[in-house]
Amino acid sequence: MTSKNEEGELIAGGGVWYAIGDARNMEFRLPGHLQHTAFNAETAAALLTIQRTHPGTPLNIYCAKESVRKTVIKKLSDMEDRAKTWFRTAEDAETSSDKAGYAGAAQLAQEGCRRPMPDQVSTVVPPEMVLKGLKLSKLTQALAYAAIKETKEIPFRRATDNRVKQVQLATKQNFNRLPAPPEIWKSIRHKDFTRQTRNFLWKSMHDAHHIGKFWKHIPECGDREICQFCGETEDLEHIVLKCNRPGQQQVWELAKELWLKKHSMWPNLSIGAILGCGLASITNEKGHHLPGASRFYRILISESLFIIWKIRNDCVIGNGGVPLPVNEIRNKWLFTMNQRLDLDRVLSNRLKYGAVSIRPLLVLQTWASTLKNEVELPQNWLIGPRVLVGIEPNQPSATPPRRRGRNR
Structure with a gap:
């Protein structure tokens, strides 16, 4: 959710909704170092939800913007190696509780926009989630070659x-x-x-x-x-x-x-x-x-x-x-x-x-x-008799270049 204050400053807030009366429900205002957009607010809400959920718990996250789901799935596809998480849009909500949850999150986002002070959204990746190297099951020759190149210092010429x-x-x-x-x-x-x-x-x-x-x-x-x-x-x-x-x-x-x-x-x-x-x-x-x-x-x-x-x-x-x-x-x-x-x-x-x-x-x-x-020539001369550039050759007629070995 985005709005402007009296000074015209753009403010973005987000909301996380679990259920009526759930203590985990929250609203927040984006910190100043993040760009204040609805996309970033929804991404931060998803991050906070993941951070507060046990890694082994199946998780459904409903987002208003399709771009959030696409971005997370493309860039964080390996998340499923640790837990099952689904990103869905509001249109995917089937049960009444899911629909109520989305409405509740939207209400919390509005409240987050009205908060006078921004919240702290931690973007630090837990050490146990930091993966080093490449998966052997996903390794290709191109990836291996690129990784080897990164380890080599390019000499100055x-x-x-x-x-x-x-x-x-x-x-x-x-x-x-x-x-x-x-x-x-x-x-x-x-x-x-x-x-x-x-x-x-x-x-x-x-x-x-x-x-x-x-x-x-x-x-x-x-x-x-x-x-x-x-x-x-x-x-x-x-x-x-x-x-x-x-x-x-x-x-x-x-x-x-x-x-x-x-x-x-x-x-x-x-x-x-x-x-x-x-x-x-x-x-x-x-x-x-x-x-x-x-x-x-x-x-x-x-x-x-x-x-x-x-x-x-x-x-x-x-x-x-x-x-x-x-x-x-x-x-x-x-x-x-x-x-x-x-x-x-x-x-x-x-x-x-x-x-x-x-x-x-x-x-x-x-x-x-x-x-x-x-x-x-016809307007579309791509199909038909041969077309030539507009400079006449000298005699004898142009002949293909002679094939030679490797040039010096």
């Missing part, structure tokens, strides 16, 4: 810390918000990324690729530290944004061209902005979030990043340092983007079969304004 700070700075500049490190690590596992891209982003955040300074102290491999084309240290930022070798510049020009068909703002690209593309939140002029544009941005930036990496490896490993032709670079990028478009169409059509899928409306919003001959 300067390179990783620098990457996190770069992502935070770029996100602040482009989207005017400062993400916390857990949010950054969650973003690189975004469902809009392919599995290969997620793995690549994870290694990139740790600066764990075998490039640049990795080769500096390895005998007979020191020359690999330097870019064969530019003569500078070949770190990830150099490969993705600065290298003069054909690849990165052409890919970002294509990405910008396709993006500007959909949105007027092209962000300032930096290594932090690229690795933090999973944090993108694109808005319109009124500041409203655009889920389709945000998703397209994540796909565009992540796929462009990964294909630059693959083009670099094709050049260094496959062609002995000879750059790929510009036409081939363009066609590789177009092939990749059209592959993602085709994948979205397939997944959107799986919805009716209950398989892993994407909402059709989100797919339509994602690729809107980026398609070839879009004005001639």
